[in-house]
Structures are given as structure tokens and as C-alpha cells.
Amino acid sequence: MATTIKDIARQAGVSTATVSKVLNRKDPFISEETREKIWSLVKELDYTPNSIARSLITRSSRVIGIIVPDILNAYFTELVRACDLAARERGYSTILCNSDSDPEKETSHLTFLASHGVDGIVLAASDLIPDAGLLQRLGIPLVSMDREVPDLDCLAARIDTDYETGAYLSASHLIGNGHRRIAFVSGNPLASNTRIRRAGFERAHREAGLPVDQDLIECGAFNHRFGLMATRTLLDRTRFTAMCCMSDMLAMGATVALRERGLNVPEDCAVMGFDNIYIAPLLVRPLSTIERRITEAGQLAIGAMIDFLDDPTRPRRTVLMEPTVILRETT
Amino acid sequence: MATTIKDIARQAGVSTATVSKVLNRKDPFISEETREKIWSLVKELDYTPNSIARSLITRSSRVIGIIVPDILNAYFTELVRACDLAARERGYSTILCNSDSDPEKETSHLTFLASHGVDGIVLAASDLIPDAGLLQRLGIPLVSMDREVPDLDCLAARIDTDYETGAYLSASHLIGNGHRRIAFVSGNPLASNTRIRRAGFERAHREAGLPVDQDLIECGAFNHRFGLMATRTLLDRTRFTAMCCMSDMLAMGATVALRERGLNVPEDCAVMGFDNIYIAPLLVRPLSTIERRITEAGQLAIGAMIDFLDDPTRPRRTVLMEPTVILRETT
DNA sequence: CTCATGCAGGTAAACGTTTACCTATCCATC
DNA sequence: GATGGATAGGTAAACGTTTACCTGCATGAG
DSSP states (O other): OOOOHHHHHHHHTSOHHHHHHHHTTOOSOSOHHHHHHHHHHHHHHTOOOOHHHHHHHHSOOSEEEEEESOTTSHHHHHHHHHHHHHHHHTTOEEEEEEOTTOHHHHHHHHHHHHHTTOSEEEEESOSOOOOHHHHHHHOOOEEEESSOOOOOTTEEEEEEEOHHHHHHHHHHHHHHTTOOSEEEEESOTTSHHHHHHHHHHHHHHHHTTOOOOGGGEEESOSSHHHHHHHHHHHHHHOOOSEEEESSHHHHHHHHHHHHHTTOOTTTTOEEEOSBOOTTGGGSSSOOOEEEOOHHHHHHHHHHHHHHHHHOTTSOOEEEEEOOEEEOOSOO | OOOOHHHHHHHHTSOHHHHHHHHTTOOSOSOHHHHHHHHHHHHHHTOOOOHHHHHHHHSOOSEEEEEESOTTSHHHHHHHHHHHHHHHHTTOEEEEEEOTTOHHHHHHHHHHHHHTTOSEEEEESOSOOOOHHHHHHHOOOEEEESSOOOOOTTEEEEEEEOHHHHHHHHHHHHHHTTOOSEEEEESOTTSHHHHHHHHHHHHHHHHTTOOOOGGGEEESOSSHHHHHHHHHHHHHHOOOSEEEESSHHHHHHHHHHHHHTTOOTTTTOEEEOSBOOTTGGGSSSOOOEEEOOHHHHHHHHHHHHHHHHHOTTSOOEEEEEOOEEEOOSOO
């Protein structure tokens, strides 16, 4: 049986209220003597407060839930780690949930997090449109990252990336290198984070006076499996000399598909990624990509969340992070 | 304010005990009528039980904590995902903690998990020797994975990989290909999961009648940064035609270091990895490696954990998973 | 001497559940 | 008419905290 506040109180000859006050450094009207006695008992009996009981009464757990669509995507791994580190620095912990881009799983994660009393939830980039009614009912502070969410009262912040510019930069770089037929591979075609990227891709073409051939476009998911399949489909369907992949995982899959067909990167086909995940430079052909500063994004998300928890009245933050080009050897 | 069991009870005109019994399908002596009324109120009021209150009294949260040393290592990403999926299938959730191979962080995670009432903790491969006293005091069921832990009462299972054979296979494959000077790169030299691998590496040499040059050995950590540094050190110090890396992340770092010096893989230097992480085939030179069946390992861990929670008296399980060779293009 | 104030600490309710045990009614049986 | 066992449900304590409010006591001012 773990030691409780009662054990401490009994052995110190005081009430549990006094112990609680000392532990939480809440009340100035406790003698130095009592304080010391309590702290030494805490050490001696190896007391750790029961967070469950505490959050039951305080209605705050100092835990933040994070929902990502695909933890295997190194982008999210980095993001989650950054969030966790940032949270820990501010005395919070995180609970990670992986939705596999499945709406049902996401809903069940949401209720799980709610019933476990998390103080806030970070919803990271996903194709899914969350259940607005559910979010409203839960009323848990939310931070959205690169994601469409309804504009609810509990929306603490929205952290987005300027996908339009990112995709524009990616396509412009390839066009600048003389490419005229560039494939575009991205996530769910219905989701805004793909539609917006596509707009940037098309703007780059428009400004260069180039047409956009619809045959060069494949949208479905952001993982490497889709990158592989989409590239095979594209190779079967048409010809191109470069690929604009809207995630590094897509680019990895694409590169594999190109090799499969005996095409060299970048000689026969250039490949641009998106995200600058930490393994991008480690792929033996290091990947040219769009840098997104994942760590900073995670810190921003958590920071915004906690600021909101501290003071829900402060103005909502909307951050639009500017991506930059990183050139390596695939282009 | 979220609906509670009291709201349901009041509106149904019954006591909270009755509601609780119905919700938990615990008592047969409740009329069909009352049952239906309660369930319909649950739907109508959108009631979700407060897990915090529940676990306070039941002393069980149906949550399992997982502690990994480095979530950025794709091996652990896969492992964590596998654990999470397996847990979810059995009605459990997981909380992920990343220790960064830092003993203090690990301790703080342990007490965090304890104070949040997790039902069990999975301790995944790490150089660290956990604080036996702490684990003993916490008394939380533990599953160790590829890791040295004291033999406590609460140790539910130990899932290990036959590192000796794995390293032996890796070295033997390279020796079989005619290599005579093979570098060995692994994690913390003091930890068993490196010592054992080294034994396998040396056995392969012994059986082939080859000496092991200590200059070819670099041990420190399992991440790609160490792979990069160690390979640079090795290249400065001596000559070799192949590398036995004891994790895929190490191999990725090593390959980058080799390229840096203008060496081609595998022509100038062959590289073997270890783990078969999902990105191994995606590196543009797909990585030959030792397969470890990460998913299965995760499932085993969680399965063992839950079996133990269900019935703590059942005999402890010790699984020794046999690794196999996967040949790709780096060797 | 009274009264206010500062200090040190205690009391008990509350958070939302679960659960051991109690009660009341009904009906059949001896 | 007493006994007993289903059946249906209620009572209240308990889990480990926190916290609003209360109680004494000492001190100093008026």
C-alpha cells in the first residue's frame, strides 16, 4: 500500500489539511517546524501524491493529450517528441494517441482523453474533420495543428504552416531547374492541407507560364506506401522529370518506386520532399525538402495550450509558420 | 459541466448504485425497464464515465505505461505503436514516456506513471539499470524488453531478443562474403545488450578462425548520431571493408559517414544494420539487416502484461525471439 | 479590559465513482 | 401463519486529495 497524505498526517501529528498545504506550498501560516517535520516524513516514507485523487478534486490533471494520424510518419514522431519535451518543461505530461486517420478511432481517443481528465488536446494534421458536436460537448481546450477544425469556444490556438508557399517554393525550385513536367503527390485530395498545397503548386506553374497536366496529380495519403503506389501509377500513366512530394514519407516511397523502374534520382527524375524530417539527410541520397521547423511548431502548440490553460481570456493565437527550402542531393 | 452518474440517477428516479450496476452490467436484479431508462438517458445526456473517479476507487486504470529510451529511433516508434495497438485491442490504453536514456528522466517517468495509477509498465531496451528499490516500492507490474532489470516480484515478463545469435549472423554473413576486417558499432559498452552482441560478433570470428581487432570496435549509443561519429573515428583510426552496426539507426549514420569520405556502399564498404525498421527498405540503398519482428515483440509484451494483470499467479513468461537475416542492397 | 489582528492549524465537505450490505416486496411452501 | 428465497433496488462508506471556513491563542492598541 502506497503511503498517503493520511499516513504523513498521522505520523506528524497534524491534520491532512496541514500536510496538503505544506505540500502545495499554499499556506504561509504553518510553522517552520511543522513544515520540516512533514517534508522529512515525505522523504522517509517515500510519499508520492496520488495524481488521480488530486485531479478528481482539482479538475485539472496537468496532462495534455496529443492526437496524431500516423505516428510512424517520422514527422509526427518528431512532433510528438517536441510536444512532450515542451510540456515537461512546463510541468505537464502528455498522452499520445494515434488515430491511423480513422474517424472512429479519433472519436474514441477523444472520449478517452476526456474521461481521463486531460487539461487540453492537441489535434495534429489529419485529413479528418473532427466531430464538432463532440468537441463542443467535451469543452476541452484544443490546439489544432495544420488542420481544419470548427471554430469552437474551446479552440485555444491554431498552429498552421503556410502550405501554399511551401508547395509554391517546391514547384518553383523544380521549374527553375528546367523541369517542365512535374508530378504532384499529396494526401487526401478533399482535405485542406492538400488543396492548399495544390494551389501553391499551380501558382508556381501559372507564374512560369506553364500548364498543369491533371495526369501528373496523385493525391491520397501522406505515408510512404502511398508514395510508392502513386509513383507507380504515375509512371504507368505519363512522363515527367520531377516530383513534388508533399511529405518526406511520400518522397521516400516515390524514390523507391523510381529505382524499381531503373530511374536514377536526380538524373532521370528529381524528387522534392516536404517536412525535413530528421532522417531526410540520412537517406543515402539525402533528400531536398521543405523545412518546417517541427520542434518549434510543437513548442508553439504546447506553449499556446498552457497559456490558454493559465488564462482562458487571453486572445487566441494563430501562428503561420513560413517554410524554407533545404537543398540536398535529390534535386 | 459534464454529466455524471448522479444526473442519470436523478432523472431516472433511481439511486447512483443502480445506475452504476447497470453501466457495469454487474447486477442481474435490475428490471429491464430501469435498465432501458438508464441506457437511454446515457445516450441522451451523452454520459461518459469519469475514469479518474473510477480508477480512484477500483485502483485500476486500464492504462499501461511504456518507457522507451529514444522515441526518434524508428525501432521504438514501431514498438510503441505495436504496443498501443495491442493494448487497445484488449481494452487498455497506453501512456508513452521517452527517457532520452537519462536515468533521472526515467525515474521521474516511473513516479509519474505510478502516481497516475497505471496498471503496468513496459520498460523497453535501454542502457539504464533501473532503480530496483523504486520499482520494488512502486510494486507496479513490469514487463522488460531487451533490458536488464532486477528480478522483482512485480516482474510480469521479460521479452528478449537473442542478440548473441543476431550479431553472430550479421558478422557471419559478412565473413562469408569474404570480409576480413569488420568494424563493430553498438550501444553503451557497459550494457548487456551490447556485451551480448559483442560476444556473438566475436564467436563468428572465432569460428572462422579470424582475430578480432579491438581497433575496429566502437560502442556508445544506438542512435544515428553515434553511428556517424563512430564511423568517422573508425575511418580515421584504421581500415575495414565492412561494418556490423547493431541498430539500423547506427547503420544509417554509418552510411552517411562513409559517403562523406567518398566511399561507396557496398562496393568500398558493406554495412549491416540490426532491427529491420520500416524505413530500412526505403533508404535509397536499402539496408541489409537483421529482422527482429518488432510488432510481434510489442504484442507479446502487452499480452504478457495483461495476462499478468488478469491473473498474477500464472507463471512468468520469458520469450527469446530468434532474429533472422534480411538481405537487401548494402551488403 | 476589550477588541482586532496575525498566526497555526483543524473540520468536514467535496470530487464521481464502486460496492458491501441492507431493505422491502412478492410469492410459494410447509 | 411463519419461513424463505427470489427480485429490485437503496444506503452509505470508501478511494486520496483539496479547500472554504472555522477555532483557538497570543499580542498589541485603545
